[in-house]
Amino acid sequence: MVQPARAFLRELSRRHLEALRIGTRLTTYFREEREPTAVDVRPADVIQVLHGAGIRCVLMGTHALSTYREQARATQDVDILVPKKDVPRAIRALSKAFTTLELKDSKVLARFIDPVTEKVVIDLMKPAQKVYQMVFRQALPVGATHRIPNLEMALVSKFAAFTSPRRERVRKMQDVTDFAAALQHNRDRVGVGEACKIGAASIPGRRPRDQETNGRRPYRSSNSNVTCQRRGD
DSSP states (O other): OHHHHHHHHHHHHHHHHHHHHHHHHHHHHHHHHHOTTSOOOOHHHHHHHHHHTTOOEEEEHHHHHGGGSSSOOOOSOEEEEOOGGGHHHHHHHHHHHOTTSEEEEOSSEEEEEETTTTEEEEEEEOTTSHHHHTGGGGEEEOSSSEEEEOHHHHHHHHHHHHTOTTSOHHHHHHHHHHHHHHHHHTTTTOOHHHHHHHHHHHSTTOOOOSSOOTTOOEEEOTTSSOEEEOTTO
């Protein structure tokens, strides 16, 4: 069992690093062409700053989800999740490394904004919500510097984003596209039962239909007591 697990993590790391390289190059190209005065903050730089401060972060958002997509894409910001105890230290380390960025701190996010473009380039996510508290238990190592959510957790996190009432409508549309792309590309690998279990435990108001299925045939995970609707129902 150890050997297949190692082989899986090696392949996951390879795919992640390839997607990260492509996504970074696309974003850098966009900035050079459209926003030449923008600060070119790259995910590898952010990860290295936190790693240097002794913080092993979880890379979130598009840069993580692209691992599970057929094609990587550009994105303006780097989404990073760190444990609650490491949040103050992470803010200090990023503030020291990226001195030209403006910090806007809140209960759930510490946002680092490019003052020239007025766009967020780093989102330091705080595990204030249960869905993000669960990420740490569902994260996989990709090398020595950081982790990413596993496939099911990445999908649940994206689902939480596009169902959030505070999310901008245009960003929700992109979230849905990203979610669908990852689900389509992994339709034969995604653990539906596991995703349902994670979602039921982490997203308020989203729980499996274990009592009422409206006459439709439920899907029951083989390793849990979670019941969800089958795909296509």
